[in-house]
Amino acid sequence: MDLTRRRFLAAGTAAVAAPLALSACGGFAPAGSQASQAAGTLSFTTWGTDAELAGFRAVIAAFQQANPGTTVNLNAVPYEQMFSNIDAQIQAGNPPDVFRVPYYTFGSYAGAGQLLDLSTLLAQDFSGRFTEQAWAAVQNGGKPYGVPHHTDTSVILYNKTLLDAAGVTSVPNSPEEAWTWDQLLEVAGKLRSSLPGSKFPMAYNWQGNGVTRWLSLLFQADGRFLAEDLKAPAVDSDAGRAAVDFSKRFFADKLVPANDSVKSTTYAADTWYSQTSAMVWGGAFMLPDADKTASFEWGATYAPRKVRGGGDFGGNALVATAKAKDPALAAKFLTFATEAEQQRDFCVAASLLPTRADLVQDGIEFTVRGDLTKVFLGQARQVRASDSGQVASPSMSKIITVLKDQLEQAFVGGQSTEDTIAGLSKGIAGATGA
Known part of the structure; x- marks a missing residue:
């Protein structure tokens, strides 16, 4: 039985510092400086769906074939146990050589000195493989502490039957034509009028750690939550107020179910599968599950825009731990995993988005619902470094x-926008020590 992806809905999103190091960092090793023959053993810990684990096994097999005498031991664990295990192993001094980490968690490991600085272990032109957003996502202090393995971003998945019944017979066909916030509210209003009280126009996928997806609205308003130093809070702005006001309307106008709050234990996708909501924000990783689960005609369109387009930079990096037994071999494996062929095959099969600039430019096509690939690729291009x-x-x-x-x-607690902005600012300052 395939492992469902819905359990990961609250797990994935976003990435690293303002234009910190978008080109190759000084001090990178020249291309070809690594040993031409790698021999040794690596331990690699990850979670994953069936498709993702199959993809990692394929990468490992190809790496071992290309490097005779090398062994990569894959340790697959449930997501719920992943980081408690990693943290315990780091504290005990026996961490895996390589592991997978969401971009929003990457910084805490890199900032604590627990990851391997790859500056001298990657080819000088290595950063040129990736989009600026992706390369920014693995920087700490201007140095790379991982490689951007894949990404994902949220678009709007819709139930065509329910939209048609509300008189919404067309959706945007490009990011530039994406609904504005006002247009989205107009569409949601039509759905609200058409649907019974027990059903809702939409659901937002900000549950659990997916709360970082709310930041997409802040970015669409051209705002920030951190200043360029990544310490001072920056959410106290017109953009911050606009994002809070806009998202509060979802609940005040009954556009989303009451249980669609960020601390809800009900995933937004589940309300869409059950046709309780007509639209849902969701990532490409939902496609295989939706293809099997949704009992209605459905499609995808772009996330809305305000001042500009914007979205979440989800997905995961691959990192080596600071105490990796063979740093050069670990770096070689990370390099290999992001070769064009390896990344393309992984993303196509697992319904995830590439981080390599050439694959983004040339495009890929998902195995499941390949017709929707362009929507996700187009949305990913709205993310800025x-x-x-x-x-x-x-x-x-x-x-x-x-x-x-x-x-x-x-x-859901009735807190005013001003109090929310004040609470966010104070909390962010406390979190960063600003």
């Missing part, structure tokens, strides 16, 4: 708690 950089700051794990607490109060 300055957006992804903030989410992978060393303080992000603490900031996530602040976002959960303050947005929950704003959405």
